[in-house]
Amino acid sequence: MRFGEHLRSSMIKEFYWYYIAYDDLKKALKTDFVTEPSQENPKPDRKPWSEDNEKDFVALLESELDKVFNFQRIKSEEIVRRIQSSEADVNDVVSRLDGASDRRQSLRSSQSPPTDEDFLLLEQILSDIIADVHDLAKFTQLNYTGFQKIIKKHDKQTGWHLKPIFATRLNAKPFFKDNYDAFVVKLSKLYDLVRTKGNPVSGDSASGGNQQNFIRQTTKYWVHPDNITELKLIILKHLPVLVFNPKKEFEEQDTAISSIYYDNPDNWEFYQGRLKKTEGAEAIRLRWYGGMKSDQIFVERKTHREDWTGEKSVKARFSLKEKHVNAFLAGRKTVEDVFAKMRREGKKSDEEISNLEQLAREIQYRVITRRLQPVTRTFYHRTAFQLPGDARVRISLDTELSMIREDNIGRVRAGDNWRRMDIGVDYPFSQLPPEDIERFPYAVLEVKLQTQAGQEPPQWIRDLTASHLVEAVPKYSKFIHGTASLFPDSINLIPFWMPQMDVDIRKPATRRFGIERPVPSTSQSTNDETPEDEDSDDDAAQLQASQQQISGPARETEGREEDHPLFANTDGNVLDIEERIGARSLDEDDYPLYDSDQESTEEDELEEARRVGGMHYYRLLAKQYAKRTGSGLVEGLKTILPRPRPTSLPPPEQSGVAVIGPQRTIKRFKAPKGKRIYVPVRVEPKVYLAAERTFLSWLEFSILLGSIAATLLNFGQDYITLGSSWGFTIMAALSLLYSLVLYIWRVDKIRKRRDVKRVYYEKWGPTAVGIGLATILLLNFGLRARQAGFIAKDAGVGLKNVGGSETGEL
Template sequence: MRFGQQLKDSLIRDYYYYYIDYQGLKDLLDARGADGEWSEESEEAFVKALEEELEKVYDFQKLRTYSINQRVKEMDVKVQDAIRSIDTSSPLSEQAFEDLEFDLEEILSDVHDLAKFTQLNYTGFQKIIKKHDKVTHWILRPIFAARLNAKPFFKDDYDPLVVKLSKLYDLVRTRGNPVQGDSSAGGGQQNFVRQTTKYWVHPDNITELKLLILKHLPVLVFNASKEFEKEDSAISSIYYDNADLELYRGRLEKSEGAEAVRLRWYGGMSTDTVFVERKTHREDWTGEKSVKARFSLKEKNVNAFLRGDYTVDQAFKKMREDGKKSPKEIEDLEQLAREVQYSVLTRKLKPVVRSFYNRTAFQLPGDARVRISLDTELTMVREDDFDGRRRAGNNWRRMDIGIDWPFNQLPDKDVERFPYAVLEVKLQTQMGQEPPQWVRDLVASHLVEAVPKFSKFIHGTATLLPSKVKLIPYWFPQMDVDIRKPISHQFGIERPNNLTSSLSNSDDILSSNSGDITMDEEEALAHNGDGSSASAQRHGGDNYEEEHHDYVSDDEDAEHIPLMGISRDRSRSRSRRTAQFHNFNETVRQIGQTMRSWTESLIFEAERPVPGTSTVPAIEERVFHAPPGKLIHIPVRIEPKVYFANERTFLNWLEIGIYLSAISGSLRAFGNERAAYASFFFMITAVLMVFYSIGLYLWRLRAIRLRRAIRYDDQIGTGFMCGAFVLSVLVNYVIQVW
């Protein structure tokens, strides 16, 4: 889809006067002089119009940001007053808390809309500058980049706002009784087992995803006594490996017992505490689970510890004296420290790759059953000295960078800026217990792309050390594929159709069930330069569409569809305050849901393909090839029972061959002359079957050991051998009869 059409389809009605006039700027590019050349006057007119558009977008974005921040401050006062009233003689009613929750949902929707507005306009400026440089051959990109940096409307960080909204939402949702507990990473556990699933998130969907999650889980704040700062979310890790990349290969192939050793710290480079972590992979057939274990060191002692000069007894002497942990816990930590130190010294492990990202974690404090983390601004940086350049010197990490993303001071060969955010869903549920429904809805939505077993360490090593890596992860060749998807179902942050605009006259608002734009709005859009006669209504989620997807979003009854996301419906805001009207509204909604379910069942039944017809749409297939000199590693799960199954199959074939050879011998020894001829065919079939079973067994055994991602079932041999057996029986019958 072209950007101009995408802009028209994604316009938020409240904001459409303030979007970049993309069509108007395009018209200026098409307006050449009489000789068809781009003149200096044309360039001046274009630059002036571009500056005006930048000023308009920047001013509006700052105004909306200020307005949202003021509303958050007002909501903070209201929520605190409501919480204090609980312990008084006249506490707020349940309806008052519902109204507070609804007001917070409105703010969440405004934050979402502003983030989408910002992203879309920034893309628009990038597109029009690229088009200008291509069409006119006058290079404007470097100059306008400086202007964008002077008015950085696209650089606003919404994380502090998300943290504040999360705190308020949690207070209102729990009616002033938020879950209490240890907010430290991992709780009080040093060794913990979790089921972790990883997803990629496109930058366009990051803010929406955060706002959706905080409706169900609060943002995990490690230090609630201080104001949130950007540095608080920064996490840096140094992954260690040797010159043979032994740990990289083990983690990529998921070998039993494969380890990853890393040193991690939270916050800036001045942080005094460093965590030494070891991840150990365990195959399922062992009956154990993969475990991450860690212990802490003071930064000043890290180098000495890695050299072996700082002993384990010295490292844990103070911990034993404090007595805050049990002797058993300290012994386990000491054993872990000895194993890590021994591994570093014997394997000659050195710093190889650093990963940096800003993490937003969602979790009930002290409750690790559901933990969701979103890592943004993910960057991998080289730390090795394999090419002769001592990046870290004799230190355990390089010191020429900190947490100053995007690390523009580094050469391109030393840095990999990952294009997506990484979502991790970690569950500690009981055996057989299903995750919450909202989590299942989230991971099945268009906002995320599942990437099982994704690893920052593996990706960084494969990207930054191409000359030393031959085996690459399966996701590596797909990095240039756009992961944005069309909305498959009603999910996300929605603004219902009957919203009363705060920025435009109520007479100009679209009808709640209308998909067409009014004449007044059409003229307004024409003045804005888009000349759009299509709907300016924004569909929920507003995802960028891929060029090969054509779809229509059915919003006609959107307000009746049960959503997991955030919705804005001012028709509820004041009139809903009476319980009678609320019950009536709820009854109507339930009737609407029942009617729609019945209707959809008929539609799905009618659209179900008839056997023998080809009504199923074709599935688009992509074939990915490894770069020259590389091999793609496909994760293949191998358990001991696979070897046993291969042996059983071989023995079954061998048993059949023995039976056939016995039949052949019996016919030869006890039969007549004709039977002796028939026995020859049985013997040939038995020999073929034995040799075939041996060859198949050895081929499968080698493929299993190499973890090859191939078909292991026998597609031809079984039918061939059965045919040979039937042919032998027929030959025997024919010889005996004739």
């Protein structure tokens, strides 16, 4: 779908007049004709793009930017006020609930306890606010994409380079930079209070729950940036945002998670093991939460276990002070010194401390003996959804995912330190060169379920994971993706999802799923404030008063920027760090969201030709009718002619398979030159046993053939029996040799986890054996029949001779 069509179909009716006037901006890019269109010349040349045209276009563009920015700002402030008002209402209702249960407080006991209708009304109000946040996020995303597209079209058609210059204007009014995480956290808390009727689930937020007698299932999905806010709002209506410190105000830095992965760059042992999922494969990483000032570093080891072993994959860790990390990894600080303070405090049992010491000793030994070095850092902001103290359902969404090089190959990055110190948590790390960072284009959704055997996950989770909002990517790993992307000269074995990174994962909505605005109720809100009572006049005044000068200096580009009409009334304010970083996104080729490079559609050309008239219009009209007729004939022939028909799949709700449209697109992905894609293969012990059973079956068959050959050789008297015996002997020997080679080859491929078809299916061996046996039997039958014919012929000649002699004698 072209962006213009997508914009028109995605507009929210209430926000209609505040969207970017994309069609008007497109028309502004077209200059007047040199001569009026006529029948002889229906498409005359247009006048060249002039400075006056540029000034008019920039003025229109600035007015559209002002309109979008001011509406987004005022709407965001309105949502803040509504959340604050709803928070006061919820606290009032909850306080009445507490007062009804505590009769000792005379003031509260006089108030009537809240009813179910009160909580239902609050839930409707919060659902309406959630829908507003969703609509505002969609509004922001569509308009930001619209500005990117129209600037790209301007630079392509006119030859005037506006894109790098307009970045400063766009960052001076950064309507697209609003972070909705604070809204999500606040709405999650309020909605959880209302949903549980003032009795939210309490527990330790850091608790992992009881792991015994539960089967843990983890699935990973990619989420396109367009769907991140909507996905968060959907999840918070079922699970609250997990906040470790509810008393602290939300800060974006609190959600930052950074991890340093270690490996040996000479053999990439840990990368290979984690990619191939070999039994016992390990990953060692150092993780901290928050900013660079965090003093608590977690040393973790993840160990992969195959299901057939009866064990589960394990993640074990212990904490360490940041100042002791280098000494611990180098072996200068012993394990006993690390846990000496813990033993003195006595907060943990001796058994727990002993287990931690054993873990620390093993990690220290591996780092030293295998010469492990920091290679890859992963950074992301995590939003976790979980009931406190209940780990049966845990959902985490990682956004702004970045992978950064930590090695010293080529140049010094981390040096002798365990991590590099030239960066922190300042996403998008614009100070790094492109070869040092990989910015992942999607968010990563991880769903962890702990359900009893045979128990189905909740229906809303099944609907979520089967919706158009997510793309399933089994076995996705941030460490594997980052290492494969950042070390292309060293890594030749890449994961299966790497060649698919250029495929757009967005899908059309196949069914109604997502945020829906609640049905309007006749009841008033708890603060008795109608939409007409809100500060609509003030909002309108702000919209008019905010048409002001756009400040912000121009960055250095080709030519004199102060001569460009975009900078006609600047006051020379210096961009701050956020604006400089945000300006970077427009300096690069934007993500190909829509096929909008060819915006002049056939309908536009036909409409323009219709106004001109003449033969040109009739030619275009005939061409369009011929095209439609041809398409109709092709579809009709496809329907009438007998041909193989694809099997129609059941609805997605029944099979769990999302079918997009009536057609399927099959694309073969190939690895880059010099690299090989590793396809994950699940290998269980029964695969080895099946290979052994197949080998034993071949041996049994070969022994049977050898027995037949020996019997014929011992009891045969003529050359036919001897020939058949040799045939069966050769067949038995070839079968023995073939089965031995095949068994060794299969075991080797299974051990290497190679997805080879002949490992599980063999068509040439049985075919050759069958043809050989048939040939031997037919030859034996033919020779025997021929021998019988010779004997009968000789017997007939003998009888004839005998009869002639008797007649002569008579």
